[in-house]
Structure formats: C-alpha cells, structure tokens
Amino acid sequence: MSDPFLTQMLPQLAGGAAHTHALGFAYEGLQGDRVRIRVPWRADLVGDPDTGVLAGGLVTTLLDHVGGLAVWVALKGFQPIATLDLRVDYMRAAAPGADLLAEARCYRLTRHIAFVRAWAFEISPDDPVAASQAAYVVNSDGGRKAGANLRGRPETTS
Amino acid sequence: MTDALLDRLPYARFLGLQSHVEGDGLTVVMPFADKLIGNPMLPALHGGSTAALLEMTAVAQVALSYPRLRLPRPINVTVSYLRSGKPIDVTARARISKAGRRVAHVVAEAWQDDPQNPIASLTAHFLLDEDNG
Numbered sequence: 001m002s003d004p005f006l007t008q009m010l011p012q013l014a015g016g017a018a019h020t021h022a023l024g025f026a027y028e029g030l031q032g033d034r035v036r037i038r039v040p041w042r043a044d045l046v047g048d049p050d051t052g053v054l055a056g057g058l059v060t061t062l063l064d065h066v067g068g069l070a071v072w073v074a075l076k077g078f079q080p081i082a083t084l085d086l087r088v089d090y091m092r093a094a095a096p097g098a099d100l101l102a103e104a105r106c107y108r109l110t111r112h113i114a115f116v117r118a119w120a121f122e123i124s125p126d127d128p129v130a131a132s133q134a135a136y137v138v139n140s141d142g143g144r145k146a147g148a149n150l151r152g153r154p155e156t157t158s
Numbered sequence: 159m160t161d162a163l164l165d166r167l168p169y170a171r172f173l174g175l176q177s178h179v180e181g182d183g184l185t186v187v188m189p190f191a192d193k194l195i196g197n198p199m200l201p202a203l204h205g206g207s208t209a210a211l212l213e214m215t216a217v218a219q220v221a222l223s224y225p226r227l228r229l230p231r232p233i234n235v236t237v238s239y240l241r242s243g244k245p246i247d248v249t250a251r252a253r254i255s256k257a258g259r260r261v262a263h264v265v266a267e268a269w270q271d272d273p274q275n276p277i278a279s280l281t282a283h284f285l286l287d288e289d290n291g
Contacts, residue, residue, distance in 0.1 A: 019204035022193035046168040048229050055169035056232045057213045061206025083205045087236040146199045149242040
C-alpha cells in the first residue's frame with residue numbers, strides 16, 4: 001500500500017483545509033473502502049452548554065467531510081466533488097467530553113454521482129451517535145477553472 | 159431572549175453567528191472568515207459550515223417560537239446544496255412548518271447576494287422538550 005494518494009494526499013484532505021483544520025479533523029485510517037476521521041472534543045465545539053455534547057452542526061460537517069473522503073477512495077484519486085444533499089439522523093446524544101469518530105463508505109459510484117453512507121460514534125459504528133446518507137456530484141467543476149464560482153450567474157451543474 | 163441564545167452556544171460562537179430578531183422571525187448571519195473555507199482552490203465555504211448555520215438558525219427559531227427549558231434536539235436534518243458558497247457572508251432564515259406536542263418540522267434557507275438564489279436549504283425535525291411546556 002504505497003499509493004501516494006492514499007498514504008499522503010488522503011490524510012491531508014482529511015484536515016488540511018482551513019475549516020477542517022480549525023475544527024481539528026484528523027485522519028484515522030482506511031480499511032478496505034471504509035475511511036475514518038476523528039474530531040477531538042473541544043469546549044468551543046459544543047452545541048448546548050448545559051450538556052457538554054458536541055454540536056449537531058459539527059456532526060453534520062464531520063459526516064459530510066468523511067463522505068467526501070470515501071468518494072475519493074472510490075475514485076482512487078482526487079477529483080473535484082460537491083455534496084448534492086446530505087441527510088443526517090441523530091440516534092442519540094454523544095457522550096459529553098468524548099471525541100467523535102466518523103466512518104464512511106461509498107457504496108455506489110456512477111459517472112456523475114457517488115452515493116455514500118456514513119456513521120459517527122465514540123467507539124464503534126455499531127453504536128452510532130448519528131448516521132448519514134449523502135449524494136455527491138463527481139467532477140463538480142465541469143472543467144471550469146478555479147474562481148468560476150466567484151463570477152456572476154449562471155451556475156450550471158454539469 | 160433568543161438574540162442572546164446563539165451567543166450562549168459555543169459552536170455558534172465558533173462560527174461567529176450573529177442573530178437578529180424582528181417580530182416573530184429570526185435572521186442569522188455568518189460573517190465570512192478564513193476558517194470557514196473548505197475548498198481553497200475555488201475558493202468555497204465548507205458545506206458543513208453552511209449546514210451548521212442552517213441547523214443553528216432552525217434551533218434558534220424553534221427556541222424563539224416554542225420556549226422550553228431545554229433546547230430543541232435534532233431528530234434528523236436534510237441539507238441540499240444548491241450553489242457553492244462564495245467567500246462572503248451568509249444569511250439564513252427558518253420557518254416552522256408545523257409544531258406538534260413533541261416534534262417540530264422546520265425548513266430553512268441560506269443565501270449570500272440574493273435571497274431568491276439560496277446556496278443551501280435545510281429540512282429538519284426537532285424533538286421538543288415536554289417539560290415546562
């Protein structure tokens with residue numbers, strides 16, 4: 001397993017962008033087609049201060065992000081992707097003060113769309129805090145150059 | 159009361175959310191900050207930060223309209239991403255479609271330049287605290 005995409009780029013993609021870096025996202029590894037990341041518990045990431053539990057919005061971000069990594073694993077390399085939609089079910093409150101892990105698997109990849117399931121948990125995906133189902137658009141820039149989103153309309157999806 | 163609610167929530171503070179109450183409605187702004195960027199190449203906001211803004215806006219709107227001892231807890235949320243988020247402020251509003259005794263259904267939208275062209279929309283269910291109803 002010396003594919004530089006898997007050994008170097010994937011860990012970088014897990015926590016290397018400004019937002020994921022600010023949240024402390026860290027790469028945890030890959031097993032088959034299942035990829036894992038972690039967000040260490042931090043007081044400033046808590047949703048309700050009365051409970052000390054990490055915010056729902058943070059869990060959504062974690063699941064969205066780990067899902068994107070699973071798409072790149074399925075694609076066997078980096079390509080521009082964009083989340084089309086994401087549904088998150090919150091099964092139970094996370095343990096106060098505990099790190100959260102997330103694991104995702106791209107279970108179907110078509111030419112344009114990747115379908116992904118993901119789970120967030122403290123210890124095991126068998127006992128999830130939350131689960132998500134998401135679709136990602138593959139090659140989402142449609143060949144447009146960087147900055148294309150900054151210009152005016154129209155924005156078309158390829 | 160809800161004006162101060164988001165200031166009380168650590169993750170809302172992390173995102174820099176600013177809420178404004180007008181009558182029964184609430185508008186929440188997420189001012190642009192570098193730490194919200196998810197795609198440095200485009201550049202674009204991380205979809206998760208927009209989703210979190212939408213979810214926090216929905217929570218705050220439910221808390222404003224249906225005050226309870228505890229905050230409404232999300233049962234599930236669905237986010238559709240309509241446009242990539244540009245590196246500028248995002249504004250969000252939520253509307254409660256229905257609130258029963260235990261569950262509230264909420265829709266929310268986030269936009270940048272033009273409310274008619276939202277960058278993301280959210281549909282969510284929240285569990286309402288029955289105590290202190």
